Amino acid sequence: MNNRQIDQLIDDFLIKTARGKVNPRVQQVTVRLLGDLFKAIEDLDLQPNEIWKGLEYLADTGIAHEMGLLAAGLGLERFIDIRADEADARAGLQGGTPRTIEGPLYVAGAPVCQGVARLDDGSEDGKAEVLMMQGTVRDEHGKPLPGAQVEVWHANSLGNYSFFDKSQPAFNLRRTLIADAEGCYQFRSTMPCGYGCPPEGPVQQLLNQLGRHGRRPAHVHFFVSAPGYRMLTTQINIDGDEYLWDDFAFASRDGLVPAVKKISDAQQLKTHGLSKPFSSIDFDFTLYQERSTLPGSEVERQRARA
Numbered sequence: 001m002n003n004r005q006i007d008q009l010i011d012d013f014l015i016k017t018a019r020g021k022v023n024p025r026v027q028q029v030t031v032r033l034l035g036d037l038f039k040a041i042e043d044l045d046l047q048p049n050e051i052w053k054g055l056e057y058l059a060d061t062g063i064a065h066e067m068g069l070l071a072a073g074l075g076l077e078r079f080i081d082i083r084a085d086e087a088d089a090r091a092g093l094q095g096g097t098p099r100t101i102e103g104p105l106y107v108a109g110a111p112v113c114q115g116v117a118r119l120d121d122g123s124e125d126g127k128a129e130v131l132m133m134q135g136t137v138r139d140e141h142g143k144p145l146p147g148a149q150v151e152v153w154h155a156n157s158l159g160n161y162s163f164f165d166k167s168q169p170a171f172n173l174r175r176t177l178i179a180d181a182e183g184c185y186q187f188r189s190t191m192p193c194g195y196g197c198p199p200e201g202p203v204q205q206l207l208n209q210l211g212r213h214g215r216r217p218a219h220v221h222f223f224v225s226a227p228g229y230r231m232l233t234t235q236i237n238i239d240g241d242e243y244l245w246d247d248f249a250f251a252s253r254d255g256l257v258p259a260v261k262k263i264s265d266a267q268q269l270k271t272h273g274l275s276k277p278f279s280s281i282d283f284d285f286t287l288y289q290e291r292s293t294l295p296g297s298e299v300e301r302q303r304a305r306a
């Protein structure tokens with residue numbers, strides 16, 4: 001079939017068959033995507049086996065709870081960010097902390113802590129390096145934002161996230177920090193290790209067929225928000241990681257790779273009650289004021305809640 005015939009067929013199938021109330025947006029999107037699919041089937045001469053394989057692949061990926069991972073690994077989540085960056089630029093926003101993808105491993109409901117927190121449960125004491133991270137949440141003009149909310153989550157030294165990894169206690173390496181009167185937050189945790197897709201899972205199977213790896217550099221995730229300001233979804237990467245600029249989810253960005261200071265000074269170790277050198281990261285967040293000209297900054301998606 002040619003494209004005109006396909007468009008006619010889609011019209012016959014999806015438009016002319018409507019009897020009840022139509023959701024125009026859903027209709028528009030369905031017509032477009034199905035039309036594009038039919039045209040791709042024609043162009044690529046996709047065979048029935050391949051078409052069924054594709055549908056089964058998506059179903060299997062859903063059953064394996066890997067649809068979010070698929071969106072990350074195919075760059076769909078990064079593409080959404082690129083478009084949001086473009087919208088921000090058109091609205092004149094500049095100078096804020098760069099956004100980068102949420103990823104599929106956030107869990108809502110983490111314990112709330114005032115200003116300071118320890119994220120790890122101590123089970124990796126002696127195994128994982130201690131990581132201290134601290135900074136200030138500010139507005140575009142550099143004014144601190146007292147009471148700003150800093151949600152943080154990251155992997156353990158095996159690259160695993162609590163909740164999804166049932167060997168960790170609930171909310172290990174996850175907290176909601178409330179910035180103090182100076183807009184400062186501070187936490188003690190353990191140095192994360194990079195994530196790798198489940199080797200037998202559907203996403204890694206596809207990546208294998210594409211000759212790609214499924215690895216991420218070590219990173220720490222954040223949702224940063226304050227009333228009247230645009231919510232920031234971002235991550236910092238750990239400098240020196242071999243996958244720093246080779247992330248399968250394309251989330252590394254200039255401005256999100258802070259210096260990691262190695263602290264071995266005896267006085268500092270004593271202050272923190274530590275016997276071994278630790279790493280320290282200073283990182284400030286800059287939020288944009290809410291703008292009525294921009295779409296909302298909070299993204300609706302199904303998230304785990306514990």
Ligand code: MBD
Pocket residue numbers: 069072101102103104105195216249251
């Ligand atoms: C992660 O930890 C992550 O952040 C992303 C984006 C994908 C898979 C695992």
Ligand code: FE
Pocket residue numbers: 103105195219221
């Ligand atoms: Fe992650």
